[in-house]
Amino acid sequence: GIHKGEITWETRVTPTATEVDISNNTELTNVPLKEGHSYTIKQLYQAMLVGSANAATMLIGNAISGTQTKFIDKMRETAKSLGITDAKIYSANGLTAKYLGDERYPNTDENAENEFSVRDMAIISQKLIKEYPEILETTKLTKIDFNDNGEITTVNNTNELLQDDSHLEVDGLKTGTSDAAGYCFASTTNKDGHRIITILAGAKDNDARFDQTKNLLNYIYNNYDYLAVSTNQALRQDVKVKYGKQSSVSAIIGNDLSLWVPKNIKEKALQIKLIPKSSTIEAPIKQGETVGDYQITIAGNLGFIDGSTDLKTKALAANSIEGINIFIKWWQMLTDAI
Incomplete structure (x- = not known):
């Protein structure tokens, strides 16, 4: 990745025909990509974190590892290095395999989908924020303008708590949705200089995931204190x-x-x-x-x-x-x- 010098923010990547199709699938969250056009890693990174852009995530995987298969292998190795041994990882973006066309992981059933426990997601979220706190500079953006050769697409952040006028001061982290997992949300906030992460999975709809996350955060604020020794x-x-x-x-x-x-x-x-x-x-x-x-x-x-x-x-x-x-x-x- 960026920190290892494998790519830079200005590295340009061209999508495959399959990735272009995925990016224009109206069933999925995306920014539309065009065949033959190239995009910077910075553009794709912002689209992934702010707009949950599925195809953009795949392009970043290609830039790092060359192919989706090699990138999935890298994801599996990284998960194991964090002590996560029971996760099932089939895609870079969490999509069900049937959406991935010829970029599906080899010998994977079309209904296969990434599976992580809530604990797994907490471990990953904590590691991500501790090692790469600069990610919050992007996840806190309420929207971005995605520039494709002068054609601007405004991408709104899928994290609706960023625009919530409450006292929660959420600045990340990531939403996720699938038929199997329901509406999910890894949230994070800085409470008086101290980082809090919550993980919510299986909400019944989009509103519920944010309402339940607010309930979680308010419970923490009302019932817990930060103790420094x-x-x-x-x-x-x-x-x-x-x-x-x-x-x-x-x-x-x-x-x-x-x-x-x-x-x-x-x-x-x-x-x-x-x-x-x-x-x-x-x-x-x-x-x-x-x-x-x-x-x-x-x-x-x-x-x-x-x-x-x-x-x-x-x-x-x-x-x-x-x-x-x-x-x-x-x-x-x-x-x-x-």
């Missing part, structure tokens, strides 16, 4: 140390943590347990050395998208502990053995 806070427990000039060392968390916790139990939400890295930790110990893990359980927590029910973060020595004289150490080791 920094490394310099007094969130420290002691670890026993053998053969040191002190018998224990204070352990601090290794990195700042940020969590959403239920409002009514915010102050008591964190249950923290220190798990030493071994049954015996011996001096000398350097400041900042890993001495174990903090396991953090959140009261009222619904779990995390990786399936875990608690967080783990490294526990680091808050200060250095010098070892005792070698002869005294030998004597202690001898008495321990008796």
